[in-house]
Amino acid sequence: MHELSITQSIVDAVTDHADGARVIGIRLTVGRLSGVVPDAMRFCFELITEGTPLQGARLDIDEPDGRAHCASCGDDFTVPDFILLCPCGSADVRLLAGRELTITSLEVA
Ligand SMILES: [Zn+2]
Incomplete structure (x- = not known):
């Protein structure tokens, strides 16, 4: 898994x-093709933050669809799954978006 x-990497980055x-x-953007x-x-x-200062923090995850551009017809289209056609x-x-995995905001007390 x-x-x-x-x-763990995200929790480390946020803690730093x-x-x-x-x-x-914490708000994350996790593209559907990530x-x-x-x-x-x-x-x-929940497992990782138990007993740490991050315990109980809210985790919001945005899941944008993938977007791609077709060189044949010139259209931009949505890629809802891993089939890049x-x-x-x-x-x-050419994939434009969908593989993002970023921390987009932090809310501190
Ligand atoms: Zn096309």
Whole structure:
């Protein structure tokens, strides 16, 4: 379960950044094509933060769809899953978004 190591990295980054302040909320952007399962992340977050200053912090996760641009027809289209094909049938596409995995905001007390 790679969510555990990813969540650990996020918790480490947040702890560093907060520099001793009490963190009450964290917002993440986890693209649908990132390969990370948000529910697993929430579960890991509770495990990892237990007994730390981050315990009880709210974890909000935005899950934007993937977006891609087709070089054949010129359209931008949504990529809801891992199948990177334009509706026109072309595979000559470039992924624009969907693999993000970032901390977008922190709320400290
Ligand atoms: Zn196309």
